[in-house]
Amino acid sequence: MAVDFENSIPIYLQVVEQLKSDIISGKFSAGERLPSVRDLALQLKVNPNTVQKAFTELEDMGLVFTERTNGKFVTEDIALIAKHKQEHADIITQKYMKTMEKIGFDKSEVIFLINNLGGNR
Amino acid sequence: MAVDFENSIPIYLQVVEQLKSDIISGKFSAGERLPSVRDLALQLKVNPNTVQKAFTELEDMGLVFTERTNGKFVTEDIALIAKHKQEHADIITQKYMKTMEKIGFDKSEVIFLINNLGGNR
DNA sequence: CTCAATGTATTACTGACTTAATACAACAAT
DNA sequence: ATTGTTGTATTAAGTCAGTAATACATTGAG
Numbered sequence: 001m002a003v004d005f006e007n008s009i010p011i012y013l014q015v016v017e018q019l020k021s022d023i024i025s026g027k028f029s030a031g032e033r034l035p036s037v038r039d040l041a042l043q044l045k046v047n048p049n050t051v052q053k054a055f056t057e058l059e060d061m062g063l064v065f066t067e068r069t070n071g072k073f074v075t076e077d078i079a080l081i082a083k084h085k086q087e088h089a090d091i092i093t094q095k096y097m098k099t100m101e102k103i104g105f106d107k108s109e110v111i112f113l114i115n116n117l118g119g120n121r
Numbered sequence: 122m123a124v125d126f127e128n129s130i131p132i133y134l135q136v137v138e139q140l141k142s143d144i145i146s147g148k149f150s151a152g153e154r155l156p157s158v159r160d161l162a163l164q165l166k167v168n169p170n171t172v173q174k175a176f177t178e179l180e181d182m183g184l185v186f187t188e189r190t191n192g193k194f195v196t197e198d199i200a201l202i203a204k205h206k207q208e209h210a211d212i213i214t215q216k217y218m219k220t221m222e223k224i225g226f227d228k229s230e231v232i233f234l235i236n237n238l239g240g241n242r
Numbered sequence: 243c244t245c246a247a248t249g250t251a252t253t254a255c256t257g258a259c260t261t262a263a264t265a266c267a268a269c270a271a272t
Numbered sequence: 273a274t275t276g277t278t279g280t281a282t283t284a285a286g287t288c289a290g291t292a293a294t295a296c297a298t299t300g301a302g
Contacts (some may be wrong), residue, residue, distance in 0.1 A: 011291080037249065038247085049251095049291070049292065053291095067249090068250095069297090070247090071248065085224060092217065096213065097235060099142075102146060104147065113211070114228060114231060115228070117218055131258080133260085157279085158278080173279080173280080190279065192279085
């Protein structure tokens with residue numbers, strides 16, 4: 001995991017996205033202990049407050065809970081995780097399609113593009 | 122066309138995206154005259170300098186050129202427009218797929234999602 | 243009891259972005 | 273020539289999100 005300091009997207013949001021992704025995808029399991037605020041801050045070379053802010057967002061979503069002096073953990077509510085996974089996928093898919101349609105691609109053209117993605121690597 | 126003042130994305134970038142979209146999609150034709158800096162600023166209720174900044178970006182991309190006292194126009198280089206359209210589509214598609222794969226969707230699942238998009242509206 | 247690890251709170255700095263006011267420049271229309 | 277419209281440049285200031293520095297609070301381990 002790494003953050004992009006050049007990116008205009010705020011670091012704390014990048015961290016939110018990373019963690020959310022890892023939870024949604026199952027890379028971090030339900031109930032699993034997450035890296036501590038300080039450890040993650042060290043690892044990412046950012047300020048602990050930045051990490052803290054990211055965690056606060058995740059707690060607001062219900063994806064993370066805190067044991068005061070023990071650490072932060074992935075929620076054990078697997079239904080909630082699944083719901084977030086579905087919603088997240090839906091939202092970015094809708095946003096993506098909207099953008100593509102705005103510049104003049106229809107569904108079939110988009111699907112064609114996606115199907116041919118790996119072709120040039 | 123409208124800008125979102127709540128959005129964290131800088132206004133001038135939103136304007137760039139809007140105009141780029143409209144050029145790429147053909148809503149503004151090659152060679153067509155664009156709204157004047159002042160008019161657009163009035164319409165969007167932003168400062169003329171903000172609009173000016175957006176136009177500067179588009180000129181740097183080669184999508185817009187200026188006639189000093191007459192206004193700003195879409196480039197007449199339709200190949201360049203097409204190139205931008207293709208590149209833009211490729212980039213956001215790759216980014217989209219990367220995100221989806223990261224949260225655990227493969228190509229076929231993504232295509233399924235896209236195909237079923239209009240279903241719930 | 244002390245220490246080490248954890249999360250939390252307070253405060254302040256910084257820089258990107260935006261706005262604003264104003265002036266200048268070029269050219270077409272009248 | 274004058275006027276109106278266009279783009280351009282300059283300078284200053286304000287705002288706010290993001291980040292950072294630091295201190296505080298809680299609790300389990302030893």
